[in-house]
Amino acid sequence: MIETVLEVELPVGEKVKIVRNRIMPQLEINSPGRLSLVSGIHGDEIEGQYICYEVARRIEEHPECLVGIVDIYPALNPLGIDLASRNNPMTHMDMNRSFPGNAVGDHADRISSAIIDSIIGSDICIDIHASDIFVREIPQVRLSDTFAEQLLPLAKLTNADMIWMNATATVHESTLAHALNIMNVPTLVLEMGQGHQINRDYGHQIVDGIFNILCELGMWTGPRPRTHIPAISSDGSVEFVRSKMGGLFLPTTEHNHFVKAGEIIGELIDPISGKKLMDITVEKSGLLFTQRIYPVVYEGDLLARILTDAF
Amino acid sequence: MQEVEISRLVSPYRDDMVIKGYQFGHGEKAACIVGPVRGNEIQQMYICSQLVRALKELENNGCVSAGKQIMVIPYVNSHSINVERQFFGVKGVDINRSFPGNDYGEPVSRLSGKLLDEIKDYTYGIQFTSFYQRGEFVPHVRMMETGYQNTSLANLFGLPYVVVKHPLPIDTTTLNYNWQDDNTCAFTLFTNCNESIDETSARQAIAAVLRFLKRMGIIRYESHSGYISHVIYEQDMTEIYINHAGLFRSKVKCGDDVRYGMELAEIIDPGDGSVREVITAPTDGIVFFAHNSALATQYDIAYRLIHRLHE
Numbered sequence: 119m120i121e122t123v124l125e126v127e128l129p130v131g132e133k134v135k136i137v138r139n140r141i142m143p144q145l146e147i148n149s150p151g152r153l154s155l156v157s158g159i160h161g162d163e164i165e166g167q168y169i170c171y172e173v174a175r176r177i178e179e180h181p182e183c184l185v186g187i188v189d190i191y192p193a194l195n196p197l198g199i200d201l202a203s204r205n206n207p208m209t210h211m212d213m214n215r216s217f218p219g220n221a222v223g224d225h226a227d228r229i230s231s232a233i234i235d236s237i238i239g240s241d242i243c244i245d246i247h248a249s250d251i252f253v254r255e256i257p258q259v260r261l262s263d264t265f266a267e268q269l270l271p272l273a274k275l276t277n278a279d280m281i282w283m284n285a286t287a288t289v290h291e292s293t294l295a296h297a298l299n300i301m302n303v304p305t306l307v308l309e310m311g312q313g314h315q316i317n318r319d320y321g322h323q324i325v326d327g328i329f330n331i332l333c334e335l336g337m338w339t340g341p342r343p344r345t346h347i348p349a350i351s352s353d354g355s356v357e358f359v360r361s362k363m364g365g366l367f368l369p370t371t372e373h374n375h376f377v378k379a380g381e382i383i384g385e386l387i388d389p390i391s392g393k394k395l396m397d398i399t400v401e402k403s404g405l406l407f408t409q410r411i412y413p414v415v416y417e418g419d420l421l422a423r424i425l426t427d428a429f
Numbered sequence: 430m431q432e433v434e435i436s437r438l439v440s441p442y443r444d445d446m447v448i449k450g451y452q453f454g455h456g457e458k459a460a461c462i463v464g465p466v467r468g469n470e471i472q473q474m475y476i477c478s479q480l481v482r483a484l485k486e487l488e489n490n491g492c493v494s495a496g497k498q499i500m501v502i503p504y505v506n507s508h509s510i511n512v513e514r515q516f517f518g519v520k521g522v523d524i525n526r527s528f529p530g531n532d533y534g535e536p537v538s539r540l541s542g543k544l545l546d547e548i549k550d551y552t553y554g555i556q557f558t559s560f561y562q563r564g565e566f567v568p569h570v571r572m573m574e575t576g577y578q579n580t581s582l583a584n585l586f587g588l589p590y591v592v593v594k595h596p597l598p599i600d601t602t603t604l605n606y607n608w609q610d611d612n613t614c615a616f617t618l619f620t621n622c623n624e625s626i627d628e629t630s631a632r633q634a635i636a637a638v639l640r641f642l643k644r645m646g647i648i649r650y651e652s653h654s655g656y657i658s659h660v661i662y663e664q665d666m667t668e669i670y671i672n673h674a675g676l677f678r679s680k681v682k683c684g685d686d687v688r689y690g691m692e693l694a695e696i697i698d699p700g701d702g703s704v705r706e707v708i709t710a711p712t713d714g715i716v717f718f719a720h721n722s723a724l725a726t727q728y729d730i731a732y733r734l735i736h737r738l739h740e
């Protein structure tokens with residue numbers, strides 16, 4: 119059942135609608151479990167659209183196997199997705215810095231508050247992000263220190279390649295995930311792929327993880343997908359490779375491959391002079407899990423991240 | 430007057446973005462004034478440029494106190510100003526949400542880290558910036574309630590109002606918050622507009638800064654005493670929301686004295702021209718903030734009112 123969580127009138131003959139698809143079990147069940155799948159807070163991140171589609175499709179294929187409630191919110195920032203804009207085009211702000219919001223505030227506050235109200239009571243929430251248009255990521259769960267202990271057992275079920283216990287920006291205090299975790303809805307943030315794109319393989323991998331979680335919570339009686347346990351890393355085991363100067367970055371290794379200490383992973387070139395500015399090397403061996411895809415870089419821009427000792 | 434280079438961002442396709450400081454006097458780092466970190470803060474840049482001009486003249490006349498040094502940074506984010514973008518770089522990052530920064534991370538973190546490093550030893554810090562919500566303000570001094578804020582010093586600018594704001598998590602990344610965290614007594618000055626130059630309000634802002642510098646013994650200057658400021662806590666203002674979207678026709682402006690029940694604005698249907706909503710004053714008060722776009726989205730803030738102060 120497609121329901122409108124909140125709608126806001128735009129100036130000229132249009133409403134912004136936050137919608138969810140509530141999929142109910144066929145048989146009546148006493149106090150059914152409930153999983154909320156949300157995506158599209160950042161309008162330039164499209165990977166989650168395929169995951170929402172595929173979860174709904176697999177349930178529709180075997181509705182008799184569903185013994186809980188699945189709520190799917192594909193587009194929390196619908197105008198952003200329409201315009202490929204990371205921020206909310208109504209406020210020019212990052213919507214994932216506006217939670218928990220305020221039910222009697224301005225439109226941005228009311229939207230955030232209505233989203234929280236609608237998700238509250240779920241047994242688990244999964245918030246799907248993609249990377250941006252600048253770097254490509256392997257499927258990973260990002261956990262903040264605050265909730266790491268409670269969330270780690272759930273994160274292991276997601277079939278992601280990696281769990282990154284980190285305390286930095288993506289797990290900021292005003293995010294949807296932080297607000298929901300505070301309110302006792304265990305919420306996992308997944309990050310994968312790249313902005314403006316859909317990687318079907320990553321999609322299938324995470325959808326398997328979502329059905330694995332549904333099985334674990336007793337909400338799905340269909341076959342349990344085969345999954346693997348992600349590598350677990352802390353901040354100390356991630357090497358950031360940043361550009362030392364401006365130029366064009368060309369990678370020379372594949373994404374999601376092992377690299378050895380001292381190995382060249384790319385080069386920085388200067389298009390006008392035809393000169394190579396420098397080779398980019400890594401200090402430690404490990405898995406290259408983040409790779410720069412947008413070639414134009416400034417000093418400080420991220421070129422790669424290496425997972426060094428989680429295996 | 431001495432020009433100093435605060436930082437230089439090397440760009441592969443554009444001229445370097447150089448942040449310049451204009452220094453007056455010698456000795457103790459007494460006061461630092463910082464202009465636009467966002468690309469649409471044109472009025473703020475104008476004010477800072479005119480402050481440089483005024484201070485140059487005062488210095489030539491021997492009016493900068495011995496042993497005191499003043500620095501003005503008229504613009505920070507010139508790359509964005511030149512292409513009329515509000516936020517910094519290809520990622521569109523808000524520099525005023527990127528403090529304290531560092532010397533090893535993203536380009537914007539390095540920029541804000543370098544800037545804060547150069548200005549953190551000043552006793553007084555004054556920033557000209559804009560509010561995240563677009564609209565018009567009564568000119569005022571804004572301070573964060575950090576525990577270090579000093580409203581009696583803020584009164585010395587002689588502007589009509591001093592507004593104290595309780596910081597949200599997102600505010601902890603602003604320059605004002607981090608400046609105070611580094612023990613600079615930091616003030617943010619808001620003028621009535623951003624994108625265009627308003628001469629009256631600019632003159633008021635310049636006079637306010639010079640008055641403050643005089644009262645702190647940093648310059649000698651003949652000034653009017655200004656207003657006796659009212660200190661207002663942001664949460665005490667009355668917010669008036671727009672309940673229907675359409676064209677916004679305001680009947681009052683910032684600074685106007687309004688009475689309970691008075692018509693403040695009409696929302697017009699953009700199709701048939703009919704009045705969809707009449708916005709009235711819920712209380713007696715002074716218009717402190719006014720929506721100034723011709724378009725209204727549902728739940729925009731139309732006005733913020735200060736309750737009448739009994740005189």
Ligand SMILES: [Zn+2]
Pocket residue numbers: 159160163247248
């Ligand atoms: Zn995201």
